[in-house]
Amino acid sequence: MTLFRILFLLLFFSSCYAQKEVLLLHxxxxxxxxxxxxxxxxxxxxxxxxxxxxQFQYLDSIDIYEIIYKSDDLRIKGFMVKPKQSGNYPCVxxxxxxxxxxxxxxxxxxxxxxxxxxxxxxxxIASQYRGNGGSEGQEEFGGSDVNDVLILTDVLAEVExxxxxxIGMYGWSRGGMMTYIALTKxxxxxxxxxxxxxxxxxxxxxxxxxxxVYAELMPNYTENKMEELKxxxxxxxxDQFPKDVPILLLxxxxxxxxxSTNSLRLALAFEEHRIPxxxxxxxxxxxxxxxxxxxxxxxxxxxxxxxxxxDAPLPNMExxxx
Numbered sequence: 001m002t003l004f005r006i007l008f009l010l011l012f013f014s015s016c017y018a019q020k021e022v023l024l025l026h027x028x029x030x031x032x033x034x035x036x037x038x039x040x041x042x043x044x045x046x047x048x049x050x051x052x053x054x055q056f057q058y059l060d061s062i063d064i065y066e067i068i069y070k071s072d073d074l075r076i077k078g079f080m081v082k083p084k085q086s087g088n089y090p091c092v093x094x095x096x097x098x099x100x101x102x103x104x105x106x107x108x109x110x111x112x113x114x115x116x117x118x119x120x121x122x123x124x125i126a127s128q129y130r131g132n133g134g135s136e137g138q139e140e141f142g143g144s145d146v147n148d149v150l151i152l153t154d155v156l157a158e159v160e161x162x163x164x165x166x167i168g169m170y171g172w173s174r175g176g177m178m179t180y181i182a183l184t185k186x187x188x189x190x191x192x193x194x195x196x197x198x199x200x201x202x203x204x205x206x207x208x209x210x211x212x213v214y215a216e217l218m219p220n221y222t223e224n225k226m227e228e229l230k231x232x233x234x235x236x237x238x239d240q241f242p243k244d245v246p247i248l249l250l251x252x253x254x255x256x257x258x259x260s261t262n263s264l265r266l267a268l269a270f271e272e273h274r275i276p277x278x279x280x281x282x283x284x285x286x287x288x289x290x291x292x293x294x295x296x297x298x299x300x301x302x303x304x305x306x307x308x309x310x311d312a313p314l315p316n317m318e319x320x321x322x
Contacts, residue, residue: 023151024158025075026068030107033059038108058119061085064110067125069155071148074136078127079110081118082161090166090308091159092117093152093189094126095175095182097196099141099213103174104133117170120301121309123162125152141174141217142232146181153188164188166308170300172196173258173287180234183241191307193300195250196287198258199266200236201229205259238269244314246276248303250296252285274317278303 033039042056052059065080083089094114097103105126114124127148130137139145149169156162169192171179176197183192204210215221218228230236241247247270251263260281267279280299285291306312 021070022158023070023155024067025070027065027080030064030066030110033064033107033111036107036111038112059111059115062111062115062118064107064115067155069151071127071130071151072137072144074130074148076127076130076135076137076148077133078125079105079114080123080125080159081110081114082123082159083118083121087121087161088163089121089123089161090168090304091123091125091156091162091164092304092308093149093156093167093169094124095149095169095171095178096126096128097171097173097175099174099217100132100139104128116297117300117304120305122304123156123159125156125159127152139217140219141213142177142181143219143228146178146185149178149182150186153186166190166311168192168304168308170194170304173198177201177232177234180241181232183245183247184237187242189245191246191248191303193248193250193303194263195289195296196252196255196258197262199234199262201233202226206257235266235269238266238273238275241270241273241275243273243275243317246278246303246307246315248299249277249279250282250289250299251280252282252287252289252291254284255287257287276315276317 042052042059043050044053061084062081063084067078067080068075069078070076094117096105105128114126118124128135129139129145129148131139153164153167156167157164167189169179169182169189172195176194179192179194180197180199183189214229221228249263249267251260253260263279263281267277270277282289282292289296
């Protein structure tokens with residue numbers, strides 16, 4: 001090979017490397033948890049010393065970051081929580097519920113909700129979604145804002161200590177809808193957990209959701225109502241779900257916001273298409289399954305440990321046995 005060709009190849013590959021787009025634009029560690037209104041509920045005085053209550057002592061073992069990342073040329077804000085101890089940790093993309101500023105993430109949610117997963121040895125990352133929490137763009141409630149979730153698998157590749165060969169997804173309520181859609185658009189997710197999520201938006205049992213959320217946020221809603229709703233309703237495209245991603249479905253059967261029949265019907269559809277799943281319905285539980293929160297938190301960690309840390313084999317969905 002001539003010297004000219006060698007120089008050309010070196011310049012070519014150097015140029016390609018230099019042009020690699022950086023997605024994680026900013027990350028800043030949060031050190032002001034004591035300023036949050038929830039702080040007094042997390043601490044106690046013992047022998048004249050202020051310390052975390054026993055169940056919150058893990059807060060000393062995690063770091064919380066506010067992040068800004070790039071999605072479709074928009075600057076999107078979010079949070080990241082990871083263990084302080086060095087290591088190579090599997091990752092979890094957490095998808096928040098709500099819309100606009102209702103359900104938006106703050107330091108409290110990052111510390112308590114995301115932190116409860118990070119303390120078990122995970123890098124947890126979450127988006128505010130476009131148009132929310134200071135992010136650029138316009139929210140579409142399951143439209144182009146799903147890209148803000150999908151791109152996080154690439155953002156994690158720029159995070160120190162993040163093992164991107166082991167990524168799970170965890171979404172609640174609207175975040176569950178985002179999770180369902182995301183699973184049909186990427187092959188980078190190994191397992192998923194969904195809580196209190198609607199699987200059929202065409203059944204409108206809360207009229208204010210249609211007038212105040214769907215009609216205001218979904219593009220072309222007036223002209224293409226059913227089309228837009230079905231795009232966001234997993235029950236209509238179950239055949240598009242991957243069969244190598246085990247899904248844990250959690251729901252309270254006293255949930256007035258999202259009826260548990262959403263998870264029940266989806267589980268039956270998963271059954272028909274032989275998609276690996278586990279369904280757990282909590283008796284008398286509300287939208288956040290607050291009556292069984294400790295159990296839910298343990299279920300979440302057990303599921304992630306099994307399919308991300310433990311690298312358990314996929315369930316055998318063929319009919320079998322004696």
